[in-house]
Amino acid sequence: MLFLRPSASARLVSALATKTYPSATASSVRAARTLHTSSVWTTGKGTTHFRSPFLASQVRLLGAISKPLARQTLFASHSSPISASATFHQHSHAEEAAIHDSAPTTHMKLIDWVRAQQSLLEPDNVHWCDGSQEEYDSLVGDLVDKGVMIPLDSKLRPGSYLTRTDPADVARSESSTFICSEKEIDAGPTNNWVDPNQMRTELEKSFRGSMRGRTMYVIPFSMGPIGSPLARIGVQVTDSPFVVINMRIMTRIGQPVLDVLGDDKEFVPCVHSVGKPLEPGDKDSLWPCNIAQRKVVHFPESREIWSFGSGYGGNSLLGKKCLALRIASVMARDEGSLAEHMLILGLTSPAGKKYYVAAAFPSACGKTNLAMLQPTLPGWKVQVVGDDINWMKFNPNDSRLYAINPEAGFFGVAPGTSGKTNPNAMETIQKNTVFTNVALTEDGDVWWEGMTKKRPDGKVVNWKGEVWGPSMGDKGTPLAHPNSRFTVSLDQCPAKDPAWNDPNGVPISAIIFGGRRETTVPLVFQTKDWNHGVLVGATVASEKTAAADGSDIGQLRFDPFAMLPFAGYNMGDYFGHWLSMPSRVNDPSQLPKIFHVNWFRKDTNGSFMWPGFGDNSRVLKWIVDRLEKPEDKNLFTSTPIGYVPTASSLDLSGIEKDVGGGVMEKLLKVDAKSYLSEVGKARDYFKQFGDRFPAKLTKELDDLEDRLKKNQGV
């Protein structure tokens, strides 16, 4: 654990800033580093103790690094602070040595970048996170002392905490999320775009001095197993210790990541500030944020992320949606791979055959639940590799797509999670879990709608910290926020797949798309081939959930590939990238088969017709049947939209009553008229992509329309 306490001397700063010095040699840096790794760094609350007097003097010197220098260069050019770093190599030997020594890395670009951020953000301290348990405990301890994290009962929920956010900072903010590509057309019509130069000017205004009175934490993190050929490294600076705690659960952080980064490997620079500098005498709030200036900004060409004003998961844990989806999708386009909003699960049949399946559903549409499913069908087993994000790459030897989960934890939706719906999640969150915006019970445990049938007895405090009254809960407003979440390590999940950490990834046999659809879309169907599958991915539509803010919850919107809020480039090009996959392999027959599911079809009373959750294993079994016996005509009916199961081909043993009386027929019904109206809406939606929309996909849509008009099979 490393704290730098810059006690800057103005005289020294101006003296250093005006001279030009040769930069330190790699060997002097390494020599200095050796010296320092043998020193012990300890941190008490608010104070820093250096056991080495030499180190202490070096750190004091570091406090004097040239703010004026960095100030001039950061946003002055169009280039990123990273590429601007060449202009920072103007320091004395002593100063260079101090900077390099105090950073637990010899990566010059990283050191320069961190220093540039320090100059811009003007934190009181800089702390390089080593990722240790001691560091985690110390950060948690501080936040407990401040009342930000409320410890839960140590017997009921050991090592677990509740945090309440600002009521205005409870979800991803799509209207404040930007893709600032150099050309507007490259962000595409579905992303917010601002000219990158203009955005840099705005960022400069927001970020300048935004960490005053706070500590800047430097979090080196790996998305994917550390050292995996499929992994990518990011470094996030943040002034939120809560973010550090969550990043440690959700990703792999600290010294091992710096070791892999070595002297010159690439990293994605991520800057995050809650946007609430503290002047002397200011009292900090429990959840500092700056909603008025909130913005989550991506520069796809220079692969940078800048997030200001929010502490909420998707906006502030920059490895997740920002790096692993928006920036990684751009990298994947350039490399011929895929970065997708998909769960990855391992499925073992009673015969012992194992398949890996990926599934893309929009936020709060069932990824975490499907990934952790406990099958109600005897003999079947589901194990989780990932519940949200999937990076896939072809292996040229077998033409198969191999997938890793870049994350190391779950950021799961709490409401609706129960021993009945998701027992694996309930067991996973039994300990060492950080809960956000759930309700607190009298005995010091958590509660949310759907966890039990009834609200717990005794005093219950809602997510805003108010004691339950008759106007809340039951029929009134919910006690837990609809987007309340749990953050927990994947390692704790009893259903984790043995290969969840495999650096080479797992081979994918099937890809499933899905959304929340009250009407029209059947329980499951298979697409006729890859291109048709891409059309089905491109036409995913879903009723909007509370995972993103806005007043339009429940409204149907297109959410292509469940990537609408996450594609880092023009969605028209993204469709083209998917269409290019068969041409990238020797044997396209090895490509995963593509399916579509809908767990959310409702009857006329507004109730879900399909029991869902563990019973979704029945659909997974049908998918495996289709993979194993593609020729078996008893398994499917050929319809204009694809292959739909015959009622007898789904194993419904044990739930015959629930889906009897014509329910199954309704769940599998394909109504040509409703689908023709969908085709019309899709055609309108696709118009916005202009000439970036692939002709192949227009042809797929035309063919679908023809089939529907003739009402014949595929």
Ligand SMILES: Nc1nc2c(ncn2[C@@H]2O[C@H](COP(=O)(O)OP(=O)(O)O)[C@@H](O)[C@H]2O)c(=O)[nH]1
């Ligand atoms: N009716 C029904 N609800 C589901 C099903 N799967 C998940 N849900 C609910 O949908 C919400 C979001 O689920 P989750 O798995 O967290 O979605 P994610 O955000 O895509 O990971 C939760 O309230 C779940 O209880 C299902 O099969 N049927």
Ligand SMILES: C=C(OP(=O)(O)O)C(=O)O
């Ligand atoms: C973290 C999120 O993921 P999801 O709801 O897809 O689990 C989010 O949407 O902010």
Ligand SMILES: [Mn+2]
């Ligand atoms: Mn989820």
